[in-house]
Amino acid sequence: MPGNSTGQIVAIVLASLLIIALGALLSMYFGRRAKNSADWLAAPESLPLGVVVITQFATAVGGGVLIAHVGIAYAAGWSVFAYEGCVLLGFLGLTLIARWLREQRFTTVPDIISRLFGHSRPVTALAGVAALIVPFGWLATQFVAFAKLFGELTGISPTVLVLAITGGSLVFVLPGGLTSVVWTDFVFGIFKIVMSLVVAGYALHLAGGWSGVTEQVPERLWRPSGVTAVGGEQIWLWVAAIVPGTLTNQLYFQRVFATKKVSDARRGLVLSGLTILVGGLYAGCIGLAVRAMNPGLGNPEDAAGWLITRLPAVLLVVYGAFLVATIVSTTGAALQSVVANVIRDLYQNVLGRDRGDRGTVALSRVVTVLVAALAAALAILFPSALDWLVASYAYSAAALAAPVFGGYLLRRRFSLRPGAALAGMLAGVVGCAVAQILGTTVPYAVYGIAASVLALLVMLLPGLPGRAVAPVTADSDELLPATKS
Template sequence: MPGNSTGQIVAIVLASLLIIALGALLSLYFGKRAKNSDDWLAAPESLPLGVVVITQFATAVGGGVLIAHVGIAYAAGWSVFAYEGCVLLGFLGLTLIARWLREQRFTTVPDIVSRLFGASRPVTAMAGVAALIVPFGWLATQFVAFAKLFGELTGISSTVLILTITAGSLVFVLPGGLTSVVWTDFVFGIFKIVMSLVVAGYAIHLAGGWSGVTGSVPARLWQPSGLTAAGGEQIWLWVAAIVPGTLTNQLYFQRVFATKKVSDARRGLVLSGVTILVGGLYAGCIGLAVRAMNPGLDNPEDAAGWLITRLPAVLLVVYGAFLVATIISTTGAALQSVVANVIRDLYQNVFGRGRGDRETVSLSRIVTVLVAALAATLAILFPSALDWLVASYAYSAATLAAPVFGGYLLRRRFPLRPAAALASMLAGIAGCASAQLLDTTVPYAVYGIAASVLALLALLVPGARGRSTGPRASDSAEPLSVQKG
């Protein structure tokens, strides 16, 4: 960052390395709780309510909040809460099936589809790819966000920074998989909540207090009506894109699968959704404060970087640690989720390969390193060309939303067969692709989901007359691995 002394840069680097080292120690400590491959992949029935809530927050609030959400607040004030509200709506939607999800003891999202529609390698393979592409997209883009933010802070090359955050993500995941990730996220999540409030408060202070903000920023942005300042069309675009993406994001499902008590499944999601609003408060305060101090930024997403240049030395160092904690907790969770899909859905269920617990954990660690290396390579080679990964939300939601939620709602009324799931997922992809090629105003995810729902119903309704009255696998609480024999 221009104007930073060598001492400040060294202090920022040391604080960042300290956070990574602390994460490594925590991961090693909590990783000892992982006694087998199930603990590594899913941490089943192990998380208390408080840990579920905080780890969901730590996972959801990453580089996007640090940059893009602050930019939303700079340009459209409290409309950032409309964006965060979409995430909250997604969490509330997940509560509809949360208890059932927890009772079924799933590991990944494709487990859900296989339980509902029956085991099928093509279905599992397609669902597995759809489920892993979003967390992989998160992983690569978080690497890019880290490089941009810390490049601004320290002047260090993006390649070095990406390699550093890759190493940090690996030390979060390798010791215990999801078990170590969620407990480390819990500790870092508390730090993130505290620092979000501290930095937001200091930004308002720099702007001259709330009166300084209201005296410099257009009233339409900071008054309650600012919730809709982004415009109805933009807000509906957020609803159409973010809600389905949240509903089908495996990172959130995994925390539900891992709750210690069945009764905590719904409560954890509701409380997690409320904590997400802390991210909105952070982004809103910083965006409005920077707008008050510098209303002439060409790019609203530069607001967070501009604020960094105004922080005092001590807070700057702590803020650097905050950035590391924020991004590394999200990258660790995304990395573990991708590996769970590769091992559980593709390696074991599609290719039929089975290993003992120790061999499965060893293989999972190898795949973790390979996935992290691939994401880092993409982030280094294409640091400004990762926008295409945003499409992963649309295609993932269009592929998975109807089979998961439609299958759950219709499982007692119609016979669910693999062909229906496969047709629904293919129709979702085709609907998305067609709408994207036509450059429709409405997000193409909406067309994909609609096509997926219609295909699912088209195959289910004609078969309703001949449905079996016997017991259904989708109603059983037995683990998926038991049913598959």
């Protein structure tokens, strides 16, 4: 139980409720821009460049940065920027296809595969599941991260906290789907950037300034060369695990789909990747500052929780609001992304159902509540057993990377058919599973992606380059629906 007074706890709770109420008001206001189900699911061609950049930051910087990244900095100093750099590499990789993605007016990642390889229910079903497991994993783990961090502040039961953050996530999504999520993320993202810098600066102040850090922390961690202090092997493991996960994360794709101008598609990703480095600065400063003040923490990931107990009353209250804004903005985005897959890919494209605009929005809201309830139940019942969800990154990347990027690169030289996409995705999943069972040193996602690429190429070998052409929907200026066979 934290040593905060009852008055401080009440103030923290009230500040948090104020943030959630503000989020609800913003969501309802911006949700009025959602005129139909397309706006609810994808917010097509609606986001200015500034909004794209900030909402990508708000989505990416969540509980992982608050806990795990601070732990990396505590143990390995500026090596946290090596981790953030892998995310930046992923964003830069997405720029290779960003313009094409924006021009094709997609809604979800399976739409991309359907456009490239042709419509197939098995392909759409497998791609839909592969695309939704990452945002669902984010959703559940963000709930757990919030319960742990906010529990340090208030001593409130984890169950109550998970239910509270679930409600906060719902008020972000229900009014207007992605339209309300991205605009609310924009407002909260600015707050998160400002608070990241304030808290990082105060942590350094507590440690006696930068000179206090340099006196107490090993030089190899705080020098610029400290970016490699974690070791080359660990950095390459991060590259192998994080870059593919970023390249196939539907949360990032959706913001590209929604850019107002085609010319902003690439620019938005580059600028978004640079803003992610703010999260690295936040984590790095706090990790190093806590290392200077308390070098004997048994678990590096306890560094953020330890700092919380040293904050003055006013900053503690504001920090509580910062935690809520950080977690809710990420969970709202993840929740909406899962629902988009369920409705667009599984309900409409696989089952062939269509309720019209009003019916689709109503069903989307029902599914939103059900998905949130399932994630909350997992977070409450198995708070220490959610590590398996990390595997979702590997399996999702192994299933989707080759069909999306390989299909894009080969679309003009080969006739792409659904069977090739299905073979590539299945090979990726099997390759991941085999490597995981064998306990390989290299992340098993790499083996999965390699198997997927090999299977895709084998399926395409019978077709000679230049002899067959890709389906018209892959490059045609006439943007046909991805579901059309």
